[in-house]
Amino acid sequence: MTQATELVNIFMQTLETKDHDRAASYLADDFLFNGFTPKPLGKDEFMTLMSGLQEGMPNLSYHLQDVKEVEERSEGNRVEGNVHITGVQTETFIVPPLGLPPIPQTAKSVSLPSEVWTFVVRNGAIHAIHTSKVPGGDIKGLLNQLGINVPIIQ
Numbered sequence: 001m002t003q004a005t006e007l008v009n010i011f012m013q014t015l016e017t018k019d020h021d022r023a024a025s026y027l028a029d030d031f032l033f034n035g036f037t038p039k040p041l042g043k044d045e046f047m048t049l050m051s052g053l054q055e056g057m058p059n060l061s062y063h064l065q066d067v068k069e070v071e072e073r074s075e076g077n078r079v080e081g082n083v084h085i086t087g088v089q090t091e092t093f094i095v096p097p098l099g100l101p102p103i104p105q106t107a108k109s110v111s112l113p114s115e116v117w118t119f120v121v122r123n124g125a126i127h128a129i130h131t132s133k134v135p136g137g138d139i140k141g142l143l144n145q146l147g148i149n150v151p152i153i154q
Contacts, residue, residue: 002069004077004121011119011126012064012081020051028125035131036115036138037098038152045097046129053142056093056103057110061086064117076122083131085112089146098139098152110145113137 007026014023027043034040041049054060067081088109094102113134120128131138139152 002077002079003124004079004119005067005069007121007124007126008067008079008081008119009064012062015050016060016062018051018054020047023047023050026126028122028127030127031125032128033131034128035133038139041097049095049097052093052095053087056091056105057087057089058091059087070118076120076127079119079121081117081119082114083117084114085142086110100150100152103143103146103148106146106148108146110142112141112145 011023011026014026024043024047027046029043031043031046032040033042033046033049037049063082063084063086065082065084067079069077070080071078086109089103089106092102092105094100113136115134115137116132118128118130118132119126120130135141136144143150143152
């Protein structure tokens with residue numbers, strides 16, 4: 001396992017265990033998350049989104065699998081992994097970065113299709129996560145499975 005893949009695995013484990021401060025420490029200050037939301041999110045917005053989702057779905061799991069380094073470049077190592085988000089929404093939650101009203105508790109399960117997440121790792125930090133576009137995936141797919149049909153204002 002390379003240092004980059006190890007960093008990605010540790011980051012995703014800390015994110016899943018809701019150790020948000022530690023997870024944020026693995027992200028570069030110029031971090032960008034794109035593909036899952038209509039517009040890219042910076043580090044603070046990404047952490048706010050993930051913690052909000054976990055407040056509403058305490059058993060949220062990313063099911064990260066098949067993590068591998070796919071490319072080493074001067075601008076950073078690219079690491080890919082398959083992410084299959086699942087959870088049950090047992091609480092109301094808010095996700096301010098998306099401009100949504102509070103999402104009421106629905107007690108519905110979420111099981112998004114597997115998406116490829118590509119991590120850009122440089123100088124011991126994650127600088128970007130790009131998610132693949134798959135039908136029924138991303139934040140719109142998640143909200144749809146919860147029965148929430150509101151426009152995302154971002």
